[in-house]
Amino acid sequence: MAYERLQKIIARAGLAARRKAEELITAGRVRVNDEVITELGRKADPGRDKIEVDGRRLELPRTPTYVVLWKPTGVVTSAADELNRRTVFDLVRTEARLFAVGQLDYDTEGVMLLTDDGDLAAALTHSQAAVEKTFRCKVKGYPNREAVEKLKVGVELEEGLVQATSVRVHAGDHPGQIRGAAFIELTVTASHNQLVKRLLDAVGLPPLSVRRTRFGPLDLEALGDLKPGKWRNLRKDELARLRAAATRARKNRTVRPTRTIHAKKD
Numbered sequence: 001m002a003y004e005r006l007q008k009i010i011a012r013a014g015l016a017a018r019r020k021a022e023e024l025i026t027a028g029r030v031r032v033n034d035e036v037i038t039e040l041g042r043k044a045d046p047g048r049d050k051i052e053v054d055g056r057r058l059e060l061p062r063t064p065t066y067v068v069l070w071k072p073t074g075v076v077t078s079a080a081d082e083l084n085r086r087t088v089f090d091l092v093r094t095e096a097r098l099f100a101v102g103q104l105d106y107d108t109e110g111v112m113l114l115t116d117d118g119d120l121a122a123a124l125t126h127s128q129a130a131v132e133k134t135f136r137c138k139v140k141g142y143p144n145r146e147a148v149e150k151l152k153v154g155v156e157l158e159e160g161l162v163q164a165t166s167v168r169v170h171a172g173d174h175p176g177q178i179r180g181a182a183f184i185e186l187t188v189t190a191s192h193n194q195l196v197k198r199l200l201d202a203v204g205l206p207p208l209s210v211r212r213t214r215f216g217p218l219d220l221e222a223l224g225d226l227k228p229g230k231w232r233n234l235r236k237d238e239l240a241r242l243r244a245a246a247t248r249a250r251k252n253r254t255v256r257p258t259r260t261i262h263a264k265k266d
Contacts (some may be wrong), residue, residue, distance in 0.1 A: 003043040006030060006051070006135060007022035011118020013046075013060050014097045015053060018122035023245045029054050038254045041097050062263065064117040065096035066239055068218055071112045072228035077103050092231050101125060102133070102215065110135070110212025111220050113242075123214060123246035131216035132165060134187045135196045139205040142182045146246050147203040155202045155226065162199065170205055181208060 010021035010030070022040055026032055030037050031052040032044045044051055051058040075086045077100040082177070088100055096115040101121045115121060124131050155164040166187035184205065186196055200207045213220045218238065226232065234242070 001047050004039060005040070006032070006038060006042050006044055007230065007245055008050060008119065009044060009046050009060070010053065011122060013058050014064075014099065014116025014118060015058065016124070017099065017101075017118055021118065024053060031055075034049060061096065061116050064120075065094060065098060065115060066097060066117065066234040066242075067092055067094065067114040067231050068223060068226070068238070069112045069114060069231040070220065070223070070226050070228050071104050071109055074107045075109050075229075076106050076110070077083055088112065091229055102130075102191060103193065104212060105197070105210070108196075108210045108212065110210075111215045111218050111223070111235075112212070112232075113218065120243065120246055123250055124242070126249060130189050130191050131217075131249050132187050132214070133190055133191075133212060134166070134214035135183060135210055136183060136185050136213050137196065137200060138208040138209045139184055140181055140208055141205055143184050143203075143205055147205055150203045155199050157192065157198055157202070159190070162188070162190050162192070162195065164188055164199070183194075185213075186261060187214075211233055216245040 006025055007018055007021040008026065009017060012017045015021070016024060025040055025042075026038055028036050028038050031050075032042070033050050046058070046060055051178050069088060069092055071088055075088055079087060079099070081087055081091055083107070089098070092098065094115050098116050099121070101113040101115060102125050104110060109258055113121075113124070119159060147165055147167060151167050152163045154161040156162075164186045166185070168185040170183040170185070184200070186199065188195060188199075192198075196210055197207055211220075220226070258260065
């Protein structure tokens with residue numbers, strides 16, 4: 001095998017996504033041939049060198065695993081929880097050492113990808129150009145023109161100005177409609193913590209429920225009979241579309257995407 005950067009090898013092994021792998025290196029938790037490595041530029045040959053993380057020998061998976069899950073509410077996306085709550089890994093039982101690609105809050109449901117392919121995960125969630133994610137939210141009150149304008153122009157959060165690439169407002173007869181509530185769909189590319197909730201709170205529309213209906217090309221409506229708490233392996237065509245989305249995201253890192261906003265009342 002050719003020499004590769006250590007963070008790429010660690011990500012490909014499924015131990016962590018690329019950015020987390022970099023943190024492992026700079027923290028001195030990675031050894032190559034018994035030498036502690038703290039420099040991000042260091043390379044190794046995974047076929048010849050002994051690479052260890054926290055004293056454990058790193059092994060590359062032969063065939064990556066790709067799982068799509070409908071994450072239910074009441075489940076966390078971390079591998080372990082200090083409050084001993086259920087995790088997505090309690091739902092998905094495989095021999096592969098998977099990690100969740102993109103986080104969903106404890107009380108948020110929706111489509112989620114789990115894999116041990118660190119390179120693909122990094123491309124899909126890169127901070128400069130991640131894939132689009134769509135959320136369908138039930139909100140208290142009705143999203144007026146001012147609120148929609150704020151979402152499309154951008155809301156100033158602690159990470160900076162964050163805009164939605166698409167905004168759609170639904171009002172009228174919907175399953176589960178309650179008095180004083182409406183539905184709003186937001187599509188975003190940013191991957192900040194609790195982003196959708198903070199955006200809606202900032203424009204005076206506290207969310208009553210949040211569901212991620214789309215992650216890149218993975219759409220809940222197109223996933224067949226998948227139900228909350230259920231999972232399956234990705235099909236070849238789904239994986240091909242996901243890789244194509246990752247390739248487009250890489251190309252967009254140096255190009256500011258064109259944002260189009262659609263407001264629609266049903």
